[in-house]
Amino acid sequence: KYDYSGRTAFVTGAASGMGLAAAEGFAQAGANVVLVDRNEEALRNEAKKLTDAGHRALAVVCDVSKEADVEQAVQRAVSEFGSLDVAFNNAGIQADALELAEVKLEDFDRMLSVNLRGVFTCMKYELAQMRKQGSGSIVNNSSLGGFVGVPGRAAYHAAKHGIHGLTKTAGLEYAAQGIRVNAVAPGIIDTPMVAGMKQAEKGVIEDMMRDVPIKRLGTAQEVAAAVLWLGSDAASFVVGHVIAVDGGYVAR
Numbered sequence: 001k002y003d004y005s006g007r008t009a010f011v012t013g014a015a016s017g018m019g020l021a022a023a024e025g026f027a028q029a030g031a032n033v034v035l036v037d038r039n040e041e042a043l044r045n046e047a048k049k050l051t052d053a054g055h056r057a058l059a060v061v062c063d064v065s066k067e068a069d070v071e072q073a074v075q076r077a078v079s080e081f082g083s084l085d086v087a088f089n090n091a092g093i094q095a096d097a098l099e100l101a102e103v104k105l106e107d108f109d110r111m112l113s114v115n116l117r118g119v120f121t122c123m124k125y126e127l128a129q130m131r132k133q134g135s136g137s138i139v140n141n142s143s144l145g146g147f148v149g150v151p152g153r154a155a156y157h158a159a160k161h162g163i164h165g166l167t168k169t170a171g172l173e174y175a176a177q178g179i180r181v182n183a184v185a186p187g188i189i190d191t192p193m194v195a196g197m198k199q200a201e202k203g204v205i206e207d208m209m210r211d212v213p214i215k216r217l218g219t220a221q222e223v224a225a226a227v228l229w230l231g232s233d234a235a236s237f238v239v240g241h242v243i244a245v246d247g248g249y250v251a252r
């Protein structure tokens, strides 16, 4: 549906879930795809599937909480394909539910270092490259947790609210330079992350589903569809915006 031929898409957390669905979507739309993840085995498997299917894909092992890894991943993308045109900053983690007074500072820091500082670090290096090109489009992956609170999830929701701040601010800073920054905010999506939550905490997803007007889980492909649109020229006047892809959760 979208034509990404000749463009390079950089996707973090690309070995699983929504990152993988977006990487597949970009590849099918003709992009060169850089798959970035810290899970080396899954990453290499997924990148190989794409290259075996005739797409141009590069796997880069990277922990987004480490600045040197991110810097190197962006450099590899540019040296392999010559540009970095669209980025989906999606890598993220979830933690067990715990009321705020029980959260250890080290666990709060770990959550923030991946889910917020990881996005910031990726944006910093992506934007430096896009500024040189005078063009680019960044899509961050937030969550319904960027709009509302859910008891037991203070650190995750703090990080996701922070992504909205980064998205809006960078949207303003770079719009006049031909670079758009936006985000998606998925609801409850059927990915390995949610499967893990179901296993760790009985009934947690069922409880959250009561607040989902559409009464089903979303798919990774439904989120990827919004990412591909936001990343493309079809969304050329959309700046600093966060789109909920959540079956109506935050519209309540």
Ligand code: NAD
Residues within 6 Å of the ligand: 012, 013, 014, 015, 016, 017, 018, 019, 036, 037, 038, 039, 062, 063, 064, 065, 090, 091, 092, 093, 094, 114, 118, 141, 142, 143, 144, 185, 186, 187, 188, 189, 190, 191, 192, 193, 194
């Ligand atoms: P997932 O667990 O299926 O995939 C996440 C991927 O990110 C994994 O491949 C993992 O290895 C990678 N990753 C984790 N930490 C990393 C790090 N430090 N560096 C590099 N890679 C790292 O999860 P998903 O459900 O596809 O989630 C993707 C994003 O969507 C996350 O940011 C998550 O917070 C967000 N999100 C998920 C849901 C949901 O319901 N699944 C809802 C809203 C938002």
